[in-house]
Amino acid sequence: MKKLNILKYLERNDKWYLGGGNRLIWTPSFPVWLDYPGFWDKAHYYNYEIEPVFTWTILDEDEIEIPLRGIERNWNPSRLQQKFQASGFKIREEKCCLPNDVLTSVVHIKSTSSRSRMVHLVIWTIQLNHSSDKNTWLSDVEVEKNQISFKKHLHRSNAPILHVECVFGINSKVKSYSINLSEGSTIQPHFRFTPFYEKFQNGKLPNEIKLSGVNNDGLIFMALHTSVELKARSEKDISIFFGTAPTRNEVKNNISIAQKMKNPIVVSDKNWNNYFASVPYFECSDEYLTRYYWYRWYGLRLLTLAGKEGNYKHPAVCEGIGYFRAPISYSAMCHILENRWRHDPTLAQGSLLTFIDNQHKDGGFRGYIDVNYYRQEMFYHANWGKAVRELYRIHPDKYFLKKVYNGFVKYVRYFDRERDAEGSGLYDIDNHYETGQEYMHRYLAVYPDADTDNWGKVFRLKGVDVTVYIYELKKALAWMAEELHRGDAEVAEWNIGAEKIKEAVLKRMWDPEEEMFFDVNPKTGKRTKVNAAVCFYPYMTDIVSKVHVSGLKRHLLSPKEFWTRFPVPSSSVDDKYFSAEPGWKGKRMNCPWNGRVWPMTNSHVAEVLALSAIRFNSKELRAKSVEFMTKFIRMMFFRTEGESASGGDADPKRPNCFEHYNPFTGQPSVYRGVDDYQHSWVVDVIIKYVAGLKVNDDSIIIEPFPFHLDYFILDDGRIRGHQLKIETKGKSLTIWLDGVKNQSGEIGKEIRLSL
Numbered sequence: 001m002k003k004l005n006i007l008k009y010l011e012r013n014d015k016w017y018l019g020g021g022n023r024l025i026w027t028p029s030f031p032v033w034l035d036y037p038g039f040w041d042k043a044h045y046y047n048y049e050i051e052p053v054f055t056w057t058i059l060d061e062d063e064i065e066i067p068l069r070g071i072e073r074n075w076n077p078s079r080l081q082q083k084f085q086a087s088g089f090k091i092r093e094e095k096c097c098l099p100n101d102v103l104t105s106v107v108h109i110k111s112t113s114s115r116s117r118m119v120h121l122v123i124w125t126i127q128l129n130h131s132s133d134k135n136t137w138l139s140d141v142e143v144e145k146n147q148i149s150f151k152k153h154l155h156r157s158n159a160p161i162l163h164v165e166c167v168f169g170i171n172s173k174v175k176s177y178s179i180n181l182s183e184g185s186t187i188q189p190h191f192r193f194t195p196f197y198e199k200f201q202n203g204k205l206p207n208e209i210k211l212s213g214v215n216n217d218g219l220i221f222m223a224l225h226t227s228v229e230l231k232a233r234s235e236k237d238i239s240i241f242f243g244t245a246p247t248r249n250e251v252k253n254n255i256s257i258a259q260k261m262k263n264p265i266v267v268s269d270k271n272w273n274n275y276f277a278s279v280p281y282f283e284c285s286d287e288y289l290t291r292y293y294w295y296r297w298y299g300l301r302l303l304t305l306a307g308k309e310g311n312y313k314h315p316a317v318c319e320g321i322g323y324f325r326a327p328i329s330y331s332a333m334c335h336i337l338e339n340r341w342r343h344d345p346t347l348a349q350g351s352l353l354t355f356i357d358n359q360h361k362d363g364g365f366r367g368y369i370d371v372n373y374y375r376q377e378m379f380y381h382a383n384w385g386k387a388v389r390e391l392y393r394i395h396p397d398k399y400f401l402k403k404v405y406n407g408f409v410k411y412v413r414y415f416d417r418e419r420d421a422e423g424s425g426l427y428d429i430d431n432h433y434e435t436g437q438e439y440m441h442r443y444l445a446v447y448p449d450a451d452t453d454n455w456g457k458v459f460r461l462k463g464v465d466v467t468v469y470i471y472e473l474k475k476a477l478a479w480m481a482e483e484l485h486r487g488d489a490e491v492a493e494w495n496i497g498a499e500k501i502k503e504a505v506l507k508r509m510w511d512p513e514e515e516m517f518f519d520v521n522p523k524t525g526k527r528t529k530v531n532a533a534v535c536f537y538p539y540m541t542d543i544v545s546k547v548h549v550s551g552l553k554r555h556l557l558s559p560k561e562f563w564t565r566f567p568v569p570s571s572s573v574d575d576k577y578f579s580a581e582p583g584w585k586g587k588r589m590n591c592p593w594n595g596r597v598w599p600m601t602n603s604h605v606a607e608v609l610a611l612s613a614i615r616f617n618s619k620e621l622r623a624k625s626v627e628f629m630t631k632f633i634r635m636m637f638f639r640t641e642g643e644s645a646s647g648g649d650a651d652p653k654r655p656n657c658f659e660h661y662n663p664f665t666g667q668p669s670v671y672r673g674v675d676d677y678q679h680s681w682v683v684d685v686i687i688k689y690v691a692g693l694k695v696n697d698d699s700i701i702i703e704p705f706p707f708h709l710d711y712f713i714l715d716d717g718r719i720r721g722h723q724l725k726i727e728t729k730g731k732s733l734t735i736w737l738d739g740v741k742n743q744s745g746e747i748g749k750e751i752r753l754s755l
Helices: 248-259 264-276 287-302 329-339 346-357 384-394 398-419 464-483 488-509 533-540 546-556 599-615 619-635 683-690
Strands: 024-026 043-045 048-050 055-059 069-076 079-086 089-098 102-111 117-129 137-144 147-154 162-170 176-182 208-210 218-230 235-245 281-284 637-639 650-655 693-695 699-702 711-719 722-729 732-737 740-746 751-754
Touching: 024 089, 024 102, 048 147, 048 162, 055 102, 079 264, 089 264, 102 117, 102 218, 102 248, 102 264, 117 137, 117 162, 117 235, 137 176, 137 218, 147 218, 147 248, 162 218, 162 248, 218 235, 235 248, 264 287, 281 287, 281 683, 287 329, 287 619, 287 650, 287 683, 329 346, 329 384, 329 599, 329 683, 346 384, 346 398, 384 398, 384 464, 384 693, 398 464, 464 488, 464 533, 533 546, 533 599, 546 599, 546 619, 599 619, 599 683, 619 683, 683 693, 683 711, 693 711, 732 751, 740 751
Parallel strands: 176 208
Antiparallel strands: 024 043, 043 048, 055 117, 069 079, 079 089, 089 102, 102 235, 117 218, 137 147, 147 162, 162 235, 176 218, 281 711, 637 650, 693 699, 699 751, 711 722, 722 732, 732 740
16 A cells, blocks of 8 residues: 655645744744745744744835735645745745754745846844843844844743844845844834835845944844846745754854755655654544544644753653643643654653653642743643553663652652642642643532632642542552562552552542542542543543443433533533533633533543443443544544534544534634644554554554444554554454564454564
């Protein structure tokens, strides 16, 4: 079977995000100037804004601007192509973000005239310079050869200044330049509003640098100019670059490398193609599954930080764009679970090591890690134990276990000391933000004002989710202690601790009449009886037994509670605070968890259903798992008629990943402007349950769930140094190990390979 060209496969005309897998990224949430040349909408260096970046203007022989009108766009992960309508010319721009943090614009100019033409290309930018309050300013501006260098001092509210070196350049001979200080004016990509509109005379700019005046506040306009000679119906390409780095030497070197590239777009393509080749290849007869698989790998790469600066010593994945462009503990476990399938475990390991490196002295993990400071108040709960054990099963690395073991011990000691001081075996939520699931009834059940207080210890709730996470971590610590030969006493300590939690969950959180696990009010010792999706989390573990299966079916599969058209809502439909729309107490909120469908929760529920189906050998739950995963993934596609689920079918060429969705219509939270949000896991679900590849401590089990596919192929999976391929046609299934045909079988029958 001929494999897909992934860049071509993901092409579409309604996206614009560009990144190279490192510090600089161009993902404006609500772009205003998308149809204009260059990068005028904001970029981010880590999570600091750079706005604007640059634009370019073409002047004719008479020094009159040639108006450009954007008429067509085409995107894939490696580049954004824009065509412009221009009298006498065909103009096309290809934009990319190179892996060395250089935003690049390749301008293709073709003359349609039967005579020779001479045009002028002016590349220019506007940068704020508020020197009096030192919030945002420029310094060390210089012009040399074909580039302008400057230091930009980036400011963000309640954050320290980040000093970044910038270089703005071109790969053509610069004929003239101009740098001018101006009082405040509109910051728009219109040449007529710039000083250059009047200064461009006799075929050039005045070659001046004017950075001082009656005061130094205002705007700094910078421009480079080159001439372009075009013979009749000929064409030329010119590349424009904007790079950022911590030091001037580094950014100049990066720009120099880019300027020498014959075709920067080809380099960007190669960067992305190499990345896609570093993960297992997957394709199947269901276009939604295939496209979402590759789309998720794109999102993970888009939001990757390469590390090696400030608080980032290891590569890691950010939770999202803009504000979310930092390692966040709530989502890091997701990144470990997905990136463990990469051929190289470095990124998956780095997603944990980043938090180990920056661990609080008390043992807690920081919720949000900025490159140059810590947000002291932030904390998030996460299932670290499950993530690490699953990573190790594919990439066993005892050196990695040694590096994280003591950090995990400190983390668990913190929970035992601070979150369960009474030794109940159940663990506290102190604030509704720290679960990553704010604005829910579950918190009001113990503290009526839980939704009005900010970060801090404002209440105590023994949470089902939090307790499950610590149970999983103590079990993982017992396994790690054994792997690392820490001694029988240490292994026993963690096993006893895990067993204590299990007994407490079964005794105090399980309600035999309601057949549901509930949070517990530590003041009264009573269950809250608030139905939330997190109440199903024990089903991901061995805490449950057959006695609990009927409760899972009774509640999770009920349309009156959680089995909506697009399951599952974060709070039950019959909850008094339930809202399918993103509203909480009459106000539309950014992150409400009182009824919206969150991909993060759905990832957990996918595990709940699938693991229960396997553990209890239930055909019904297997079928429901398939139904759930199918609806879950199809939900994350735009609709063919607008963006309403009721307005048309899901468009298989337009996947998305927003923070949350409507459980009845599937409408995403587009009002947030945050697409490609990475706090869920989907690749892991597809590999484990669609392709049926599950890796245990001593074996590989291959047993695809009944998705009724005509075919699928999973190729180049790398497990413990072995290469694996699985292919199906109809009901037949064939497995290759290290390039050799190993076994054949049928869908529905388990195949086990020993390792």
